[in-house]
Amino acid sequence: MPRYFFDVENRHAVRDYVGQELASLHAAKAEADRALSEAVKDDFSYEARRDMAINVRDEASVVVLRVFLSYSATPPLS
Numbered sequence: 001m002p003r004y005f006f007d008v009e010n011r012h013a014v015r016d017y018v019g020q021e022l023a024s025l026h027a028a029k030a031e032a033d034r035a036l037s038e039a040v041k042d043d044f045s046y047e048a049r050r051d052m053a054i055n056v057r058d059e060a061s062v063v064v065l066r067v068f069l070s071y072s073a074t075p076p077l078s
Contacts, residue, residue, distance in 0.1 A: 004028040004064075005057040006035060016057075025064060032067040040071060069075050 002072045003048050005019040006028075032054040039052055056065040 001060050003029075006032060007057065008035070008039070009055070009056040010039065011052040027066045029065055029067065032056055032065065036067060040069070
C-alpha cells in the first residue's frame with residue numbers, strides 16, 4: 001500500500017514525517033477530511049475567519065492533494 005503524508009497548515013505549519021499507509025488517494029482524501037473536521041472541533045473560537053489546509057504528499061514527497069477549509073463563527077446574539 002502507498003504511504004501518504006499529511007502536512008497541516010493552521011496557525012502553524014506542521015510537517016508529517018511518519019505518514020500513513022492507505023489503499024488509495026481516495027482514502028487519503030477521506031483521512032484529510034476527517035482530520036480537518038476534528039481540527040475545527042478542537043480549535044473552536046470566535047474569530048472573524050479561520051483557514052486550515054492539509055497538503056497530502058506521496059512517497060516521492062509530491063503534493064497530490066490539497067484539502068482546504070475556511071470557516072467563521074460568531075457569538076450568539078443576546
